[in-house]
Amino acid sequence: MRLNIMTEKLVLAYSGGLDTSVAIPWLKEKGYDVIAVVLDVGQHGKDMQMIQEKALTVGAIQSIVIDAKLEFADQYVAPVIKANMLYEGEYPMVSALSRPLIIKKLVDIAHENEATTIAHGSTGHGNDQVRFEAAIHALDPDMKIEAPIRDFQWSREEEIEYAHAHDVPVPIDLDSPYSIDENLWGRANEAGILENPWHQAPEDAYALTKAIEHTPNEAEFIDITFAKGIPVALDGVEMPLSDLIIKVNEIAGEHGIGRIDHIENRLVGIKSREIYEAPAAAVLMTAHKDLEDLTLESDVAHFKPIVEQQLANLTYEAKWVSPLFDSLMAFIDATQSTVNGIVKMKLFKGNAIAVARQSATNSLYDEDLATYTSSSSFDQAAAVGFIKLWTLGNTVYEQVNHVHSQKKKMKAEI
Numbered sequence: 001m002r003l004n005i006m007t008e009k010l011v012l013a014y015s016g017g018l019d020t021s022v023a024i025p026w027l028k029e030k031g032y033d034v035i036a037v038v039l040d041v042g043q044h045g046k047d048m049q050m051i052q053e054k055a056l057t058v059g060a061i062q063s064i065v066i067d068a069k070l071e072f073a074d075q076y077v078a079p080v081i082k083a084n085m086l087y088e089g090e091y092p093m094v095s096a097l098s099r100p101l102i103i104k105k106l107v108d109i110a111h112e113n114e115a116t117t118i119a120h121g122s123t124g125h126g127n128d129q130v131r132f133e134a135a136i137h138a139l140d141p142d143m144k145i146e147a148p149i150r151d152f153q154w155s156r157e158e159e160i161e162y163a164h165a166h167d168v169p170v171p172i173d174l175d176s177p178y179s180i181d182e183n184l185w186g187r188a189n190e191a192g193i194l195e196n197p198w199h200q201a202p203e204d205a206y207a208l209t210k211a212i213e214h215t216p217n218e219a220e221f222i223d224i225t226f227a228k229g230i231p232v233a234l235d236g237v238e239m240p241l242s243d244l245i246i247k248v249n250e251i252a253g254e255h256g257i258g259r260i261d262h263i264e265n266r267l268v269g270i271k272s273r274e275i276y277e278a279p280a281a282a283v284l285m286t287a288h289k290d291l292e293d294l295t296l297e298s299d300v301a302h303f304k305p306i307v308e309q310q311l312a313n314l315t316y317e318a319k320w321v322s323p324l325f326d327s328l329m330a331f332i333d334a335t336q337s338t339v340n341g342i343v344k345m346k347l348f349k350g351n352a353i354a355v356a357r358q359s360a361t362n363s364l365y366d367e368d369l370a371t372y373t374s375s376s377s378f379d380q381a382a383a384v385g386f387i388k389l390w391t392l393g394n395t396v397y398e399q400v401n402h403v404h405s406q407k408k409k410m411k412a413e414i
């Protein structure tokens with residue numbers, strides 16, 4: 001008699017690395033048919049076809065690679081640029097951004113294949129497990145979740161032993177001390193020697209940027225054109241945002257731009273030290289902010305950072321898919337309609353500096369008003385009455401209470 005064991009289908013966020021490769025036979029042993037899915041979000045130097053084949057070799061029933069670079073840049077990176085999102089003022093969201101997109105794709109594939117479960121390869125002490133699972137709960141509350149790496153808590157040795165026993169190829173560069181995540185918006189590197197914050201990151205921790213000591217002694221200038229707050233052309237040549245980011249990464253990386261050494265507050269209460277490289281983010285976000293200085297009305301410009309900080313926290317803290325995020329982003333989008341123009345960036349020795357800017361359609365900068373020459377159209381006589389009214393509240397307060405004028409007198413007496 002033939003035993004008819006029902007297996008459930010599971011969709012795994014696969015990277016090709018040892019952890020998610022070992023997860024495949026482990027999930028199979030648990031009774032799942034595993035569909036492995038890799039998202040190409042612009043990981044540096046990865047052979048997607050090899051990764052796809054590897055998943056099948058180690059036991060997946062199906063292996064899918066999705067080129068998501070365009071969507072990642074347009075739907076995920078563009079909001080970060082428009083909202084100048086930097087977590088704790090430093091981190092441009094690299095890993096926090098790819099997680100909601102990965103889950104969106106995995107949920108679609110799960111539905112198409114009638115899979116009951118989604119699996120991810122995060123450990124139990126990072127932010128990414130929260131981001132993956134928060135996105136799953138938001139997109140399909142009935143979807144079941146497996147997190148094999150978090151569950152089996154193996155030592156490296158145990159993992160390798162299991163890999164050998166299940167014919168999972170063990171990579172030769174396994175002695176790399178680092179834990180790396182990357183996409184076209186940047187590279188995040190932690191663990192190994194980096195765990196001691198008093199240790200300077202060694203050069204081999206970096207892959208996208210040159211050390212300042214080895215950067216050119218000549219500055220390089222590039223023009224970034226923005227339309228509605230989004231970079232659309234490099235040196236006048238229009239291109240998709242994903243291509244533009246990849247090109248700027250290369251150019252700025254040569255000048256050592258975009259290295260970030262950040263002690264950050266993780267969502268799960270741990271402080272961690274991460275080495276980031278995000279050359280394009282450093283250039284494009286500096287340029288974007290500079291163009292906003294030229295084109296945003298003053299009240300909007302002063303209020304926007306409050307919303308930006310909230311959005312940065314929501315993104316970092318696994319709330320990309322949430323009603324507050326959508327509402328605040330609607331505000332940001334409204335502000336960006338006038339952010340059109342060109343910014344000239346100087347790239348030199350680790351610095352990305354905005355050195356010139358123009359907006360043919362939306363510049364609020366009026367040379368006639370701003371000039372120090374006698375040709376100014378600004379009415380200086382009007383300033384006298386303005387200052388009287390501007391300071392009236394303080395003047396009355398001082399006349400009644402003498403707080404500041406008395407202090408001054410007392411100081412003079414001493």
Ligand code: ARG
Pocket residue numbers: 093094095096127128179180181188189190274
């Ligand atoms: N700490 C960053 C974040 O939470 C990056 C995590 C990326 N993972 C890594 N293995 N380096 O977004």
